[in-house]
Amino acid sequence: MNFEPTIVAFLCNWCSYAGADLAGTSRFQYPANVRTVRVMCSSRINPAFIVNALLEGADGVLVSGCHPGECHYVSGNYLARRKLVLLRRFLEHLGIHPDRFRMSWVSASEGSKFADVIKEVTEAVRPLGPNQIKREQVWMQQAL
């Protein structure tokens, strides 16, 4: 079976979204598995969004913001990191493989890094197979 995971990527407007745009302008190819959601700052991302994305059908979630010390909003990426590192541990308790979630720092000039991160995340999630929670939801619906 050729399993193609769906990756939802939350990108901050100033660094990672701009980095993704640069990957485009530079025509760096990467897997089409990724779907991006733009937020102004990674600190806007509520941990519930990641869980929600996984419940809604994503097989993996990426959060990407400015490099530490380079946040457009002074310190938002540190706040994001504090929250999301805890989330990663919490995912296991939800029965979600922690490797389905990843954080990265991609600056506005790192188009090639963005393409690499997407390749890495896609390849890391692929062996995990389809998201368990999604499958359970389908079974539940069938059972009802």
Place this chain on the structure above:
Amino acid sequence: MSTKRIGVYICHCGVNIAQTVGIEELKSFAATLPQVKVAENYMYMCSEPGQELIRKDIKEKKLNRIVVVACSPRLHEPTFRNTLVSAGLNPYCLEIANVREQCSWVHKDKKVATSKAKSVVAAAVTKVALLEPLEEKEVSVTKTAMVVGGGIAGIQAALDIADSGFKTYLIEKEPSIGGHMMQLDKTFPTLDCSACILTPKMSDIKNHPNIELLAYSEVADVKGFVGNFKVTVKRKPRYIEEAICNACGTCAKYCSIAIIDRYNEGLSKLQALHIPFPQAIPAAYVVDPEECRYLKEGTCRQCEQVCKELNAINLDMQEESVELDVGTIVVATGFDVFDANRKPELGYGRYENVITGMEFERVVSAAGPNQGELLINGKKPKEVVFIQCVGSRDKTVGNEYCSRVCCMYTAKQAHLVREKLPDAKITIFYIDVRAFGKGYEEFYDRVKGESVYYRRGNVSEVYKKGDKLICRAEDTLLGKPIEVPADLVVLAVGIQPSAGARELGKLLKLSTSPDNFFLEAHPKLRPVDTGSDGVFLAGCCQGPKDIPDTVAQASASAAKAVIPLAQGKVKTETMVARVHEQACRACGYCVEACPYDAIELQLQEVNGREKSVAVVNEVLCKSCGACTGVCFSGAIQQTGFTDDQILAVIGAIGKEY
């Protein structure tokens, strides 16, 4: 919730989008999405006919929400917001689906790209249905500007802003303005004397009523935002009262400590108490604290004795902090020349007669250590070799870019050698000659006609044989290795961002491109703007440039920096946080999360009862959404990025269509 009337407009972007995304398939898909009344496509949506298509439909088909399926919102969101305004719709009833930078350009398979584009469009339609009209607000602007860097770029920018009638602070880290241009002898291709065109501008800076020069100073902190920056400038102690010193120079005669003369690239010495060069602005002496005997060892104070009448010397001077309120900022931090020690095979630092291009400028300058005579170790060189692209176009040192000035300054230097030494043998090793500016090709042609041998090839090694240096290279036109003897080797060192620029970049939230120069907002359409509103770039801090381009860019950035000052008002962020007072538990997490201190807890009457709630100062709010990301009760919401909106997008984007 009232139903929305959504229009979806798909741009082909020529073939940029259309060649990998099935436009017709995407259009029929969009038409099936909830509340979509119109789905259209056009070759160039951002052009006037494309925008008119949207305007016409808004009016005739009573659309109230628009999705544009095109390039990145970072490029044309403002364009389409204006389209909505001109059709009488609130500009925030718009969502851009990015299917160019993040879809058609990064995927080759049309089926896969079309499928992804459908998800992106579905998410945009979902979000736009939930967007609410937002109001733009304005705040007044501090009508002053700050220019950082006193080289030719900063000088030109400061003069232009000041001439427009606005107070301008010019900050320079060295004791004098002038920058690298002050070190040059002649400038290509016209051979004007660099000092003759620069020093009058330096004197204009000193005498301009609107300019306040803060030399020997550095920006320590920047707070605030466009229109209202609060800048802390650190003024290093000069140990000489700048306002009192008349630059008579008597004190320096009594200073016995000799230090390296950086203005002359270390080719001569001067005193620890010195003026960087005679034409320095401000025209005041300075004490090098690292070298001064009194400041190091606590004894001497000879200089104070000779300046008793004026009493300009104050060896107890301390560092000062100055607070400046400015509306806009021009960054003109310039460049450092490439450190030739990083190419050890070329013999720099090992052989005295291997020098850099900048050192050559000082050697031949009339104001240099040899009073303009071309002498190496006291002798006139008979054979001179120039090596191009040292530290440029060189992956081994991490600089892939072309420094854009070396070909021409080498041609100029070859011409100067020919002028001073009519019989010298002159060879230039090059990879390609780039003579692209006005009059440059003609100058290059002229130099070639002056018996200057251009040989195509990279020099791999410079070594000593007897009293000569031997430059070994492969002549790639002849296809064979050659060795050229030399008495003088000049390395055409390239340009790198100034060492201190990165720290300033962090304070101003500036991004850098992969070459480490500051990144402009758009390479073609916004070449002097940055990602930080109200901060503009001039000169080599943005990328290598010659003097004409630097001056042009400096004037451009000055014109840009003047716009908010002339308008007197700037728009504040629109997508600010709002609080639902009833839901707020006054936990204060948002207050802690806000990097701008824009939220505080206040007692308010809610439903007839007094309770503590979070209150957002909308002028201070910068629309990051950190508060919303930590709110447990969902009471504080960033408009345009509310929990409901993002969750709906998450629901739509992860699905296959």
